[in-house]
Amino acid sequence: MSVDQATVRRVAHLSRIAVTEDEVAHLQGELNAILAFVDELAEVDTAGVEPMTSVIPMKLPLRADVVNDGGDAARVLANAPLAEDGFFAVPKVVE
Numbered sequence: 001m002s003v004d005q006a007t008v009r010r011v012a013h014l015s016r017i018a019v020t021e022d023e024v025a026h027l028q029g030e031l032n033a034i035l036a037f038v039d040e041l042a043e044v045d046t047a048g049v050e051p052m053t054s055v056i057p058m059k060l061p062l063r064a065d066v067v068n069d070g071g072d073a074a075r076v077l078a079n080a081p082l083a084e085d086g087f088f089a090v091p092k093v094v095e
Contacts (some may be wrong), residue, residue: 005028048053
């Protein structure tokens, strides 16, 4: 795939990047090099490779998923700018 100068201008416009006419040719070469590298990666055979989420094998610690009420409403409400009768109080926004 090859990117022309009109495509470079369109991508710059869509990404809200100011690009001068002097920069268009340079950016065209950069984008074409990136796309050539992606095409090169697409040729690699990954049929027997397991998907991975990290380059370092690790096991994440898990905890039991237990539903509870938190057990400490007073500490939660201490973070509220305004509380009344054990609830968060917010300004009225609908008339």
